[in-house]
Amino acid sequence: MDYKTAIKFISEIPWTKRAKGLGRMERLLDLLGNPQDMLRFVHIAGTNGKGSTAAMLASIFKAAGMKTGLFTSPHLIKYNERIKIDGEDISNDNLAEIITIIETKTAQMEETPTEFEILTAAGFIWFAKNNCDIVVLEVGLGGEFDSTNVIGSKELAIITAIGFDHTAILGDSIEEIAEAKAGIISDFSDVILYRQGEKVTSVIRERCEEKHARLHIPDTDSLELLESNTAYQCFKTNYLEYPTVLTLTGRYQLQNALVVLEACRVLRERGINISDKAILQGLKTVKWASRFELLSDNPKFILDGAHNDHGISAVVDSLTDLFPDKKIIYILGVLSDKNVDKMLDKLYTNAECFITLTPESERALTADLLAEKIKAAGFDAWNYINIEEAVKAAFKMAGEDKIICSLGSLYLAGPVKAAVQAVHGSPEQQPEEQQTEEQQPEE
Numbered sequence: 001m002d003y004k005t006a007i008k009f010i011s012e013i014p015w016t017k018r019a020k021g022l023g024r025m026e027r028l029l030d031l032l033g034n035p036q037d038m039l040r041f042v043h044i045a046g047t048n049g050k051g052s053t054a055a056m057l058a059s060i061f062k063a064a065g066m067k068t069g070l071f072t073s074p075h076l077i078k079y080n081e082r083i084k085i086d087g088e089d090i091s092n093d094n095l096a097e098i099i100t101i102i103e104t105k106t107a108q109m110e111e112t113p114t115e116f117e118i119l120t121a122a123g124f125i126w127f128a129k130n131n132c133d134i135v136v137l138e139v140g141l142g143g144e145f146d147s148t149n150v151i152g153s154k155e156l157a158i159i160t161a162i163g164f165d166h167t168a169i170l171g172d173s174i175e176e177i178a179e180a181k182a183g184i185i186s187d188f189s190d191v192i193l194y195r196q197g198e199k200v201t202s203v204i205r206e207r208c209e210e211k212h213a214r215l216h217i218p219d220t221d222s223l224e225l226l227e228s229n230t231a232y233q234c235f236k237t238n239y240l241e242y243p244t245v246l247t248l249t250g251r252y253q254l255q256n257a258l259v260v261l262e263a264c265r266v267l268r269e270r271g272i273n274i275s276d277k278a279i280l281q282g283l284k285t286v287k288w289a290s291r292f293e294l295l296s297d298n299p300k301f302i303l304d305g306a307h308n309d310h311g312i313s314a315v316v317d318s319l320t321d322l323f324p325d326k327k328i329i330y331i332l333g334v335l336s337d338k339n340v341d342k343m344l345d346k347l348y349t350n351a352e353c354f355i356t357l358t359p360e361s362e363r364a365l366t367a368d369l370l371a372e373k374i375k376a377a378g379f380d381a382w383n384y385i386n387i388e389e390a391v392k393a394a395f396k397m398a399g400e401d402k403i404i405c406s407l408g409s410l411y412l413a414g415p416v417k418a419a420v421q422a423v424h425g426s427p428e429q430q431p432e433e434q435q436t437e438e439q440q441p442e443e
Contacts, residue, residue: 035129143183158192162177175200187211247284249318312408330353367384
Protein backbone atom coordinates (compact mmCIF):
# COMPACT_ATOMS: atom_id res chain seq x y z
CA MET A 1 0.00 0.00 0.00
CA ASP A 2 1.11 3.61 -0.54
CA TYR A 3 1.46 6.17 2.24
CA LYS A 4 -2.07 7.55 1.90
CA THR A 5 -3.55 4.05 2.07
CA ALA A 6 -1.33 3.13 5.04
CA ILE A 7 -2.44 6.18 7.01
CA LYS A 8 -6.06 5.42 6.16
CA PHE A 9 -5.58 1.88 7.47
CA ILE A 10 -4.10 3.13 10.76
CA SER A 11 -6.54 5.95 11.37
CA GLU A 12 -9.66 3.92 10.56
CA ILE A 13 -8.97 1.13 13.05
CA PRO A 14 -12.24 1.00 15.01
CA TRP A 15 -12.16 2.16 18.64
CA THR A 16 -13.84 -1.00 19.89
CA LYS A 17 -13.13 -2.43 23.30
CA ARG A 18 -10.15 -4.80 23.35
CA ALA A 19 -9.13 -7.46 25.83
CA LYS A 20 -6.83 -5.99 28.50
CA GLY A 21 -3.27 -7.23 28.55
CA LEU A 22 -0.22 -7.66 26.35
CA GLY A 23 -1.22 -10.92 24.66
CA ARG A 24 -2.38 -9.26 21.44
CA MET A 25 0.83 -7.21 21.14
CA GLU A 26 3.00 -10.23 21.89
CA ARG A 27 1.18 -12.22 19.20
CA LEU A 28 1.69 -9.47 16.61
CA LEU A 29 5.40 -9.16 17.39
CA ASP A 30 5.81 -12.93 17.27
CA LEU A 31 4.35 -12.91 13.75
CA LEU A 32 6.80 -10.13 12.85
CA GLY A 33 9.84 -12.02 14.15
CA ASN A 34 10.14 -10.12 17.46
CA PRO A 35 12.21 -7.16 16.22
CA GLN A 36 12.22 -5.67 19.73
CA ASP A 37 14.53 -8.46 20.89
CA MET A 38 17.31 -6.98 18.73
CA LEU A 39 17.25 -3.64 20.54
CA ARG A 40 18.40 -1.94 23.75
CA PHE A 41 15.92 0.35 25.47
CA VAL A 42 15.47 3.19 27.90
CA HIS A 43 11.79 2.98 28.86
CA ILE A 44 9.94 6.10 30.07
CA ALA A 45 6.55 6.33 31.82
CA GLY A 46 4.84 9.14 33.74
CA THR A 47 2.01 11.66 33.55
CA ASN A 48 3.96 14.75 32.49
CA GLY A 49 7.45 15.26 31.11
CA LYS A 50 7.83 11.90 29.33
CA GLY A 51 8.32 13.38 25.89
CA SER A 52 10.71 16.14 26.99
CA THR A 53 12.79 13.67 28.99
CA ALA A 54 12.87 11.29 26.04
CA ALA A 55 13.90 14.05 23.65
CA MET A 56 16.75 15.18 25.92
CA LEU A 57 18.09 11.66 26.29
CA ALA A 58 17.86 10.96 22.55
CA SER A 59 19.74 14.19 21.81
CA ILE A 60 22.49 13.23 24.27
CA PHE A 61 22.78 9.69 22.87
CA LYS A 62 23.10 11.10 19.35
CA ALA A 63 25.81 13.53 20.54
CA ALA A 64 27.59 10.54 22.11
CA GLY A 65 27.78 8.89 18.68
CA MET A 66 25.03 6.31 19.14
CA LYS A 67 22.46 5.65 16.44
CA THR A 68 19.38 6.50 18.46
CA GLY A 69 15.74 5.54 17.96
CA LEU A 70 13.01 7.64 19.56
CA PHE A 71 9.40 6.51 19.90
CA THR A 72 6.90 9.04 21.29
CA SER A 73 3.21 9.89 21.14
CA PRO A 74 0.98 11.52 20.19
CA HIS A 75 2.01 13.24 16.96
CA LEU A 76 1.23 16.88 16.27
CA ILE A 77 0.89 16.82 12.46
CA LYS A 78 1.86 13.42 11.02
CA TYR A 79 2.13 9.87 12.35
CA ASN A 80 5.75 9.87 11.13
CA GLU A 81 6.73 12.14 14.04
CA ARG A 82 6.31 9.24 16.47
CA ILE A 83 9.19 7.22 14.99
CA LYS A 84 12.58 8.96 14.67
CA ILE A 85 16.19 7.94 14.22
CA ASP A 86 18.78 10.56 15.16
CA GLY A 87 16.07 13.22 15.10
CA GLU A 88 14.72 12.37 11.63
CA ASP A 89 11.13 11.21 11.18
CA ILE A 90 10.56 7.95 9.35
CA SER A 91 9.81 8.73 5.68
CA ASN A 92 6.40 8.30 4.09
CA ASP A 93 7.62 5.44 1.89
CA ASN A 94 9.29 3.56 4.73
CA LEU A 95 6.30 3.92 7.03
CA ALA A 96 3.97 2.73 4.27
CA GLU A 97 6.20 -0.30 3.61
CA ILE A 98 6.26 -1.29 7.27
CA ILE A 99 2.51 -0.79 7.76
CA THR A 100 1.93 -3.02 4.72
CA ILE A 101 3.96 -5.78 6.36
CA ILE A 102 2.07 -5.39 9.63
CA GLU A 103 -1.32 -5.37 7.88
CA THR A 104 -0.64 -8.77 6.31
CA LYS A 105 0.15 -10.20 9.76
CA THR A 106 -2.95 -8.79 11.43
CA ALA A 107 -5.05 -10.96 9.12
CA GLN A 108 -3.68 -13.97 11.03
CA MET A 109 -4.81 -12.64 14.39
CA GLU A 110 -8.07 -13.36 16.17
CA GLU A 111 -8.35 -9.81 17.51
CA THR A 112 -7.29 -6.75 15.50
CA PRO A 113 -4.47 -4.74 17.11
CA THR A 114 -5.12 -1.17 18.17
CA GLU A 115 -3.71 1.85 16.36
CA PHE A 116 -1.09 2.33 19.07
CA GLU A 117 -0.07 -1.34 18.99
CA ILE A 118 0.47 -1.17 15.24
CA LEU A 119 2.53 2.01 15.53
CA THR A 120 4.61 0.54 18.37
CA ALA A 121 5.35 -2.52 16.25
CA ALA A 122 6.24 -0.26 13.31
CA GLY A 123 8.74 1.56 15.49
CA PHE A 124 10.38 -1.69 16.60
CA ILE A 125 10.70 -2.84 12.97
CA TRP A 126 12.22 0.46 11.82
CA PHE A 127 14.70 0.67 14.69
CA ALA A 128 15.80 -2.96 14.26
CA LYS A 129 16.09 -2.62 10.49
CA ASN A 130 18.45 0.32 10.98
CA ASN A 131 20.51 -1.36 13.71
CA CYS A 132 19.91 1.33 16.31
CA ASP A 133 22.38 1.24 19.17
CA ILE A 134 19.73 2.33 21.65
CA VAL A 135 16.03 3.24 21.62
CA VAL A 136 14.31 5.76 23.87
CA LEU A 137 10.80 4.35 24.25
CA GLU A 138 7.97 6.46 25.64
CA VAL A 139 4.95 4.74 27.17
CA GLY A 140 1.63 5.64 25.58
CA LEU A 141 -0.68 5.27 28.58
CA GLY A 142 -0.06 3.88 32.04
CA GLY A 143 2.75 1.37 32.00
CA GLU A 144 1.94 -2.17 33.03
CA PHE A 145 -0.44 -2.93 30.15
CA ASP A 146 0.92 -0.42 27.66
CA SER A 147 1.94 -2.00 24.37
CA THR A 148 5.53 -0.76 24.81
CA ASN A 149 5.86 -2.95 27.91
CA VAL A 150 6.46 -6.07 25.84
CA ILE A 151 10.19 -5.41 25.77
CA GLY A 152 12.36 -7.73 27.81
CA SER A 153 15.41 -6.35 29.57
CA LYS A 154 16.01 -2.62 29.50
CA GLU A 155 19.01 -0.46 30.22
CA LEU A 156 16.90 1.83 32.35
CA ALA A 157 13.31 2.53 33.41
CA ILE A 158 12.42 6.18 34.02
CA ILE A 159 9.26 7.42 35.74
CA THR A 160 8.63 11.14 35.36
CA ALA A 161 6.19 13.38 37.26
CA ILE A 162 2.95 11.60 38.17
CA GLY A 163 -0.36 13.40 38.49
CA PHE A 164 -4.07 12.88 37.92
CA ASP A 165 -4.85 12.04 34.30
CA HIS A 166 -6.75 9.24 32.53
CA THR A 167 -8.29 8.36 35.88
CA ALA A 168 -11.08 6.34 34.26
CA ILE A 169 -8.40 3.90 33.07
CA LEU A 170 -5.60 4.19 35.61
CA GLY A 171 -7.50 4.79 38.85
CA ASP A 172 -8.87 7.61 40.98
CA SER A 173 -6.04 7.85 43.52
CA ILE A 174 -2.44 8.95 43.01
CA GLU A 175 -1.33 5.60 44.44
CA GLU A 176 -3.33 3.66 41.82
CA ILE A 177 -1.89 5.79 39.02
CA ALA A 178 1.64 5.27 40.39
CA GLU A 179 1.02 1.51 40.52
CA ALA A 180 0.13 1.54 36.82
CA LYS A 181 3.29 3.49 35.93
CA ALA A 182 5.39 1.18 38.12
CA GLY A 183 4.47 -1.65 35.78
CA ILE A 184 7.48 -0.86 33.60
CA ILE A 185 9.89 -1.80 36.41
CA SER A 186 11.50 -5.16 35.62
CA ASP A 187 13.54 -7.57 37.72
CA PHE A 188 17.02 -6.39 38.79
CA SER A 189 16.70 -3.19 36.74
CA ASP A 190 17.77 0.39 37.40
CA VAL A 191 14.95 2.90 37.92
CA ILE A 192 15.11 6.70 37.86
CA LEU A 193 12.24 8.48 39.60
CA TYR A 194 11.47 12.19 39.22
CA ARG A 195 11.61 13.65 42.74
CA GLN A 196 8.01 13.98 43.95
CA GLY A 197 5.60 13.40 46.82
CA GLU A 198 5.93 10.60 49.32
CA LYS A 199 2.73 8.82 48.21
CA VAL A 200 4.16 8.24 44.73
CA THR A 201 7.68 7.61 45.97
CA SER A 202 6.58 4.92 48.43
CA VAL A 203 4.65 3.05 45.71
CA ILE A 204 7.64 3.08 43.36
CA ARG A 205 10.06 2.18 46.13
CA GLU A 206 7.91 -0.80 47.15
CA ARG A 207 7.75 -2.07 43.55
CA CYS A 208 11.52 -1.72 43.24
CA GLU A 209 11.97 -3.79 46.39
CA GLU A 210 9.65 -6.48 45.00
CA LYS A 211 11.61 -6.57 41.74
CA HIS A 212 15.05 -6.25 43.36
CA ALA A 213 15.52 -3.11 41.28
CA ARG A 214 17.76 -0.19 42.21
CA LEU A 215 15.92 3.09 42.72
CA HIS A 216 17.68 6.37 41.91
CA ILE A 217 16.25 9.83 42.65
CA PRO A 218 17.94 12.91 41.14
CA ASP A 219 19.94 15.37 43.22
CA THR A 220 17.83 18.53 43.22
CA ASP A 221 19.60 20.37 46.04
CA SER A 222 22.56 21.43 43.89
CA LEU A 223 20.44 22.99 41.14
CA GLU A 224 21.26 26.66 40.61
CA LEU A 225 19.53 28.60 37.85
CA LEU A 226 21.91 31.14 36.31
CA GLU A 227 19.79 32.55 33.48
CA SER A 228 16.36 31.95 31.98
CA ASN A 229 14.47 33.45 29.05
CA THR A 230 12.28 32.31 26.17
CA ALA A 231 15.28 31.00 24.18
CA TYR A 232 17.23 28.93 26.72
CA GLN A 233 18.02 28.26 30.36
CA CYS A 234 21.48 28.08 31.91
CA PHE A 235 22.02 26.23 35.18
CA LYS A 236 24.60 24.52 37.38
CA THR A 237 24.44 21.21 39.24
CA ASN A 238 26.82 18.79 40.91
CA TYR A 239 26.42 16.46 37.94
CA LEU A 240 28.66 18.51 35.64
CA GLU A 241 31.67 20.73 36.18
CA TYR A 242 30.46 23.35 33.71
CA PRO A 243 27.27 25.44 33.49
CA THR A 244 24.68 23.69 31.35
CA VAL A 245 22.60 25.32 28.63
CA LEU A 246 19.17 23.80 27.97
CA THR A 247 17.24 24.95 24.92
CA LEU A 248 13.94 23.66 26.28
CA THR A 249 12.44 26.59 28.17
CA GLY A 250 9.87 26.65 30.94
CA ARG A 251 11.05 26.31 34.51
CA TYR A 252 9.55 22.81 34.78
CA GLN A 253 12.09 21.52 32.24
CA LEU A 254 14.89 21.94 34.77
CA GLN A 255 13.45 19.13 36.89
CA ASN A 256 13.18 16.94 33.79
CA ALA A 257 16.80 17.77 32.98
CA LEU A 258 17.86 16.54 36.44
CA VAL A 259 16.15 13.22 35.70
CA VAL A 260 18.15 13.05 32.47
CA LEU A 261 21.43 13.86 34.24
CA GLU A 262 20.78 11.15 36.82
CA ALA A 263 19.94 8.74 34.01
CA CYS A 264 23.25 9.49 32.30
CA ARG A 265 25.10 8.90 35.56
CA VAL A 266 23.49 5.48 35.98
CA LEU A 267 23.99 4.53 32.32
CA ARG A 268 27.67 5.31 32.71
CA GLU A 269 27.74 2.89 35.64
CA ARG A 270 26.20 0.32 33.31
CA GLY A 271 29.08 0.76 30.87
CA ILE A 272 27.54 3.09 28.30
CA ASN A 273 30.01 5.74 27.15
CA ILE A 274 28.42 9.16 27.58
CA SER A 275 30.91 11.99 27.97
CA ASP A 276 30.27 15.30 29.69
CA LYS A 277 30.75 16.92 26.28
CA ALA A 278 27.95 14.77 24.81
CA ILE A 279 25.62 15.70 27.68
CA LEU A 280 26.32 19.42 27.29
CA GLN A 281 25.93 19.24 23.52
CA GLY A 282 22.77 17.16 23.70
CA LEU A 283 21.01 19.51 26.10
CA LYS A 284 22.14 22.58 24.18
CA THR A 285 20.74 21.29 20.86
CA VAL A 286 17.63 19.37 21.93
CA LYS A 287 14.36 20.29 20.26
CA TRP A 288 10.88 19.27 21.38
CA ALA A 289 7.90 20.89 19.71
CA SER A 290 5.01 22.42 21.65
CA ARG A 291 6.68 22.41 25.05
CA PHE A 292 6.94 26.06 26.06
CA GLU A 293 7.86 26.70 22.45
CA LEU A 294 8.32 30.31 21.31
CA LEU A 295 6.41 30.74 18.05
CA SER A 296 6.66 34.53 17.83
CA ASP A 297 8.97 37.00 19.52
CA ASN A 298 7.06 40.24 18.85
CA PRO A 299 4.62 39.82 20.46
CA LYS A 300 5.71 36.74 22.36
CA PHE A 301 3.52 33.73 21.52
CA ILE A 302 4.23 30.58 23.54
CA LEU A 303 2.79 27.18 22.68
CA ASP A 304 2.61 24.38 25.22
CA GLY A 305 0.97 20.98 25.09
CA ALA A 306 -0.06 21.02 28.77
CA HIS A 307 -3.40 19.20 28.98
CA ASN A 308 -4.00 18.38 32.65
CA ASP A 309 -3.98 20.39 35.87
CA HIS A 310 -0.40 19.37 36.79
CA GLY A 311 0.92 20.44 33.38
CA ILE A 312 -1.12 23.65 33.34
CA SER A 313 0.23 24.57 36.76
CA ALA A 314 3.81 24.11 35.56
CA VAL A 315 3.25 26.35 32.53
CA VAL A 316 1.58 29.11 34.55
CA ASP A 317 4.44 29.05 37.06
CA SER A 318 6.97 29.35 34.21
CA LEU A 319 5.07 32.28 32.68
CA THR A 320 4.96 33.99 36.06
CA ASP A 321 8.71 33.52 36.52
CA LEU A 322 9.53 34.94 33.10
CA PHE A 323 6.88 37.66 32.96
CA PRO A 324 6.05 38.58 36.57
CA ASP A 325 4.37 41.86 35.66
CA LYS A 326 2.36 40.61 32.67
CA LYS A 327 -1.14 39.26 32.31
CA ILE A 328 -1.52 36.51 29.69
CA ILE A 329 -3.87 36.21 26.72
CA TYR A 330 -4.71 32.50 26.74
CA ILE A 331 -5.83 30.48 23.74
CA LEU A 332 -7.44 27.47 25.37
CA GLY A 333 -9.07 24.22 24.31
CA VAL A 334 -9.66 21.30 26.68
CA LEU A 335 -11.15 17.83 26.83
CA SER A 336 -14.25 17.39 28.94
CA ASP A 337 -12.84 14.44 30.92
CA LYS A 338 -10.05 16.57 32.42
CA ASN A 339 -10.28 18.47 35.69
CA VAL A 340 -11.27 21.63 33.83
CA ASP A 341 -12.20 23.67 36.91
CA LYS A 342 -8.83 23.05 38.53
CA MET A 343 -7.04 23.94 35.29
CA LEU A 344 -8.99 27.19 35.02
CA ASP A 345 -8.41 28.13 38.65
CA LYS A 346 -4.65 28.08 37.98
CA LEU A 347 -4.98 30.01 34.70
CA TYR A 348 -7.03 32.72 36.40
CA THR A 349 -4.03 33.65 38.55
CA ASN A 350 -2.30 35.46 35.67
CA ALA A 351 -4.91 35.64 32.89
CA GLU A 352 -5.96 38.81 31.10
CA CYS A 353 -8.57 37.12 28.90
CA PHE A 354 -9.30 33.91 26.99
CA ILE A 355 -9.90 32.79 23.41
CA THR A 356 -11.49 29.36 23.38
CA LEU A 357 -11.36 26.61 20.76
CA THR A 358 -12.78 23.11 20.43
CA PRO A 359 -10.09 20.39 20.14
CA GLU A 360 -10.68 17.82 17.40
CA SER A 361 -11.79 15.01 19.68
CA GLU A 362 -15.04 13.31 20.63
CA ARG A 363 -14.09 14.08 24.24
CA ALA A 364 -13.70 17.83 23.64
CA LEU A 365 -15.42 20.47 25.72
CA THR A 366 -16.92 22.79 23.12
CA ALA A 367 -15.48 26.29 22.83
CA ASP A 368 -18.78 27.99 23.58
CA LEU A 369 -19.35 26.02 26.80
CA LEU A 370 -15.76 26.66 27.90
CA ALA A 371 -16.16 30.38 27.22
CA GLU A 372 -19.38 30.50 29.27
CA LYS A 373 -17.65 28.79 32.17
CA ILE A 374 -14.83 31.37 32.05
CA LYS A 375 -17.23 34.32 31.80
CA ALA A 376 -19.07 33.05 34.86
CA ALA A 377 -15.80 33.43 36.77
CA GLY A 378 -15.59 37.10 35.75
CA PHE A 379 -13.11 36.93 32.85
CA ASP A 380 -13.57 37.97 29.22
CA ALA A 381 -13.72 35.03 26.82
CA TRP A 382 -14.43 34.71 23.10
CA ASN A 383 -15.07 31.37 21.42
CA TYR A 384 -13.91 30.67 17.87
CA ILE A 385 -14.54 27.88 15.37
CA ASN A 386 -11.65 28.69 13.04
CA ILE A 387 -8.16 28.36 14.56
CA GLU A 388 -6.53 30.86 12.20
CA GLU A 389 -9.14 33.47 13.06
CA ALA A 390 -8.55 32.82 16.76
CA VAL A 391 -4.81 33.34 16.30
CA LYS A 392 -5.39 36.56 14.36
CA ALA A 393 -7.62 37.84 17.17
CA ALA A 394 -4.96 37.01 19.75
CA PHE A 395 -2.28 38.91 17.84
CA LYS A 396 -4.59 41.90 17.46
CA MET A 397 -5.28 41.95 21.23
CA ALA A 398 -1.60 41.54 22.08
CA GLY A 399 -0.21 44.38 20.02
CA GLU A 400 3.57 44.40 20.41
CA ASP A 401 4.11 43.93 24.12
CA LYS A 402 1.56 41.48 25.52
CA ILE A 403 2.04 37.74 25.98
CA ILE A 404 -0.01 35.03 24.26
CA CYS A 405 0.01 31.41 25.39
CA SER A 406 -1.86 28.55 23.72
CA LEU A 407 -2.36 25.39 25.75
CA GLY A 408 -4.91 22.89 27.07
CA SER A 409 -4.76 20.06 24.53
CA LEU A 410 -2.15 18.44 22.30
CA TYR A 411 -4.91 18.05 19.71
CA LEU A 412 -4.68 21.81 19.18
CA ALA A 413 -0.89 22.18 19.26
CA GLY A 414 -0.15 21.29 15.65
CA PRO A 415 -3.00 23.33 14.11
CA VAL A 416 -2.22 26.36 16.30
CA LYS A 417 1.46 26.24 15.34
CA ALA A 418 0.53 26.07 11.65
CA ALA A 419 -1.87 28.99 12.08
CA VAL A 420 0.75 31.15 13.80
CA GLN A 421 3.24 30.50 11.01
CA ALA A 422 0.59 31.32 8.41
CA VAL A 423 -0.51 34.53 10.13
CA HIS A 424 2.74 35.81 11.63
CA GLY A 425 5.63 33.67 10.41
CA SER A 426 8.08 31.77 12.62
CA PRO A 427 10.65 33.49 14.90
CA GLU A 428 13.31 32.69 12.27
CA GLN A 429 11.27 34.51 9.61
CA GLN A 430 10.89 37.70 11.64
CA PRO A 431 13.31 40.65 11.26
CA GLU A 432 16.87 39.85 12.32
CA GLU A 433 17.05 42.81 14.68
CA GLN A 434 14.58 41.02 16.95
CA GLN A 435 17.11 38.24 17.57
CA THR A 436 19.50 39.84 20.06
CA GLU A 437 22.73 38.36 21.37
CA GLU A 438 21.19 38.06 24.83
CA GLN A 439 18.64 35.61 23.45
CA GLN A 440 21.27 33.18 22.16
CA PRO A 441 23.18 30.62 24.24
CA GLU A 442 26.88 31.36 24.48
CA GLU A 443 29.26 28.93 22.80
